[in-house]
Amino acid sequence: MPTSSDALFRVLADPTRRHILDLLAERGALTVGQLAAHFPELVASGISKHLMALRAAGLVSATRRGRQQVYQLEPDTLAAGLAPWIAKYRKYWSPALERLRDLAEQDGAKDRAAFRRHVGRKRLK
Amino acid sequence: MPTSSDALFRVLADPTRRHILDLLAERGALTVGQLAAHFPELVASGISKHLMALRAAGLVSATRRGRQQVYQLEPDTLAAGLAPWIAKYRKYWSPALERLRDLAEQDGAKDRAAFRRHVGRKRLK
């Protein structure tokens, strides 16, 4: 019985698709042409197929702007799909989790603000 | 240029292999026969091939015990392989990260102890 994470992991298995997600994460919304410029080794229809796969998985969404399609990340799909899976391994994640928490500290999340308010010293290392 | 995470994601793409990892995570070390018992729809050599793939990726390791092979999780490979990738999306992970941090809170890490010492109130919702 295929679970819902099957589709997610299958889509993430391809390096080109992960690279597309990386680009959208770093640079925000991008058109197909802008994305394709990063893959000179692929023809346009190849990129388009990967984008369709990402759309089908709900990892990205697209809006028309004139004759171009602007793609953007749908981060909730990624988080919602991976978080439960990651949680299953939480017993084994302690080192990685601490790194993630360190990264989260740098984001100025409200938790950090609250933390700073109470701690009363400047940014931790 | 294939990065090191390519192999990891390719191995994780298969539901049977993820299921094997789940079993090892839940129940600790298991023999091939014990693992195979959970996959009645597959013949033994199929399981063996998946185990070889997981071994090649470093996600599991095996030790002989008599005439059986006992497989166990290699959690560091999983954590080390996924954490950098997850970190790239940290801007988008706030909801998932908070859930992960909640899980981490239960582990009594020293960071949490320090945080509580400064904050001086009980666990943040």
Added chain:
DNA sequence: TTGACGCATTACCATATAGTAATGTATTAC
């Protein structure tokens, strides 16, 4: 030592996948 067991390995097959090429379809420029 002679089987039987537990698993790995090899050979082989069917299907899935990633890629190209060609065509179709709006949209903008001229």
Added chain:
DNA sequence: GTAATACATTACTATATGGTAATGCGTCAA
């Protein structure tokens, strides 16, 4: 209008992948 742009879609191909079947090989029981 006509042509060019920006993608999507379809058709097709080569390769990769997951699966079975058959064989091999070390280990234990008799």
